[in-house]
Amino acid sequence: MSGFEGSFLGAADKISPLAIMECKICWTPYDPAEGDDTRQIEAGTPFVDLPADWSCPNCSAPKEQFLVNEDPGAEAVLQAAALARKTEALETDFTEVWHAKMRDVPIVNKLLRVEAVGWRYADGRPMGVLISPWFMNLVMLPAEGEDWSGLIAGAKEVIEFPSGAYEFIHNAREQTGGYKACSLFSPMGEFKSQQQAVEVARAVMVALFEEEHRAETDRAADIRAARTAELAAIEAAEAEAETAKPLPEVPSRRQVITAGMAEG
Numbered sequence: 001m002s003g004f005e006g007s008f009l010g011a012a013d014k015i016s017p018l019a020i021m022e023c024k025i026c027w028t029p030y031d032p033a034e035g036d037d038t039r040q041i042e043a044g045t046p047f048v049d050l051p052a053d054w055s056c057p058n059c060s061a062p063k064e065q066f067l068v069n070e071d072p073g074a075e076a077v078l079q080a081a082a083l084a085r086k087t088e089a090l091e092t093d094f095t096e097v098w099h100a101k102m103r104d105v106p107i108v109n110k111l112l113r114v115e116a117v118g119w120r121y122a123d124g125r126p127m128g129v130l131i132s133p134w135f136m137n138l139v140m141l142p143a144e145g146e147d148w149s150g151l152i153a154g155a156k157e158v159i160e161f162p163s164g165a166y167e168f169i170h171n172a173r174e175q176t177g178g179y180k181a182c183s184l185f186s187p188m189g190e191f192k193s194q195q196q197a198v199e200v201a202r203a204v205m206v207a208l209f210e211e212e213h214r215a216e217t218d219r220a221a222d223i224r225a226a227r228t229a230e231l232a233a234i235e236a237a238e239a240e241a242e243t244a245k246p247l248p249e250v251p252s253r254r255q256v257i258t259a260g261m262a263e264g
Contacts, residue, residue: 014081016073017046021066028058079121086126086141087116093175094132108133109188111228117198118205123160129184129201131194136201138182138208140168148178162214 015021021030030036030050035043038057043049047066054063071077095114102108112133119128124128124143129136140159143146151170158165168180184204191197207213 014074014077015046015048015068016071016077017048018073019047019071020069021047021063023056023061024065024067025061026056030066046204078087082144083119083121083126084232087119087128090130090139090141090176091116093173094130096175098133102132102134105134107187107189109191110189112194112197115198115202117193120205122209129204130181131197131201132188133136134188135186136184136188136197137186138166138168138184138204140180141176148172148180151178151180162209162211163207175259235246 017032019032023030024030030047032046033043035041035045036050036054036057039051039054041054047063050063055061056063056065084155091114098108098114103110110133112131112134115131116139117125117129117131121127122140125140126143127138127140130139149172151172151222153171156168158171159168159180159182166182166183170178170180172178185191185200188197191200
């Protein structure tokens with residue numbers, strides 16, 4: 001449905017899937033929770049998804065004649081629209097950076113493009129992942145009415161999430177304004193496609209708000225200490241073995257383990 005006469009000047013995109021509509025001719029309601037038995041419309045079908053030829057079951061008025069009676073999801077729709085505007089502006093800003101400054105820099109991954117992924121509100125502030133050919137960052141923007149124009153570029157701030165505490169760096173751009181970013185990947189050479197980067201970004205946004213990941217974060221120091229002790233024991237055993245026979249041609253256990261930890 002492209003529009004209707006009564007509410008929001010015909011802007012159907014302002015109606016949530018929960019909207020209860022009402023015929024302005026005979027005041028018969030359409031409740032998506034109930035559907036419409038007369039046309040075999042299943043319960044759970046939003047008004048905007050009704051067939052083009054659907055009409056009022058009481059007076060046969062076309063659906064363009066329906067008004068919004070009640071919309072429990074209206075706030076969510078407005079928030080989603082606001083979020084879309086902010087992420088679109090962010091993508092436009094960093095796409096301009098890509099074309100103006102970064103396209104010929106050797107570290108960029110030209111298989112990737114600028115894309116905002118997994119955005120949502122956290123304590124009233126828009127946040128999500130921003131993918132670019134040269135970085136993947138968690139980005140947080142100010143809440144409505146919040147002024148971040150005074151952020152000092154390079155200043156650091158630790159922000160708590162259900163999965164743990166993360167360090168964000170303050171920054172500002174003329175188009176985006178003040179924002180806070182937490183680096184996830186840079187450079188981006190290991191990603192083979194945009195879809196792969198998007199899938200990682202979505203997984204990050206899910207894990208960020210899951211408390212079960214906090215234990216893994218809190219145990220990082222213990223894990224590192226255990227690995228260090230294991231490597232020390234292996235090194236001592238190898239040193240003792242070296243006095244008895246020549247070094248083997250194949251890599252040692254320590255070489256294998258340390259190679260696996262090289263990126264860490």
